[in-house]
Amino acid sequence: MTAKEYLNRIRRQNFILKQTEHELTEIRSDILTIRSSSMAEHVSGSKNSDIADKYIRLEQYMDKVNHEWDILINMRMEAKAMIKALPDPQQQAVLYARYINCKRWEDIASDMGYSWQGVFKLHGRALQSFEHMNKMLLCKE
Known part of the structure; x- marks a missing residue:
């Protein structure tokens, strides 16, 4: 596995989490809608058990x-921990911003005071350093 593949797993997991949280919000909203509509109808019986099942x-x-x-x-x-072990603080910053904070390239460039090309060059060097320092771990993945 390359350094980029390894670090991109974090970005993917962040996306999965955000989607799962969005689904939870939708489900919660649907349950509240069902609950309020059933309360308005004052229906007893299986409606309450349906709502209880939905809460479960x-x-x-x-x-x-x-x-x-x-x-x-x-x-x-x-x-x-792996990023922090890199000797260059700028390389640490670009990898941290991109993969831990999931920032967009334009935001990273602006925050760091680089052009897009400068950020991409720095990112490339950072990935090479990361890969070099973590060869053993990346080979296992």
Whole structure:
């Protein structure tokens, strides 16, 4: 696995987490809509058990979100330690911004005071350094 592939796993996991959180928000909204409409109807019986079942599923989905968070946190912690070991602080900064903070290239360039080309060159050197320092780990992945 290359350094870029390794670090891009964090960006992908961040995207998965955001999508899962979005789905949770939608489910929560749907349940609240169902609950308010059933309360307005004052219907008893199976409607209440349906809502209870939905709350149970909502709890299960919240567990899924927490699991995705755990994965992302672990990935970030591992990658942060590896990035911090790079000798060049500018290389650390570009990798941290791109892969840990999931920033866009234009934001990284602006924040660091570089042109796009400058950021891409720095990023390329940073990936080479990262790969060189972590050959053994990247070979295992």
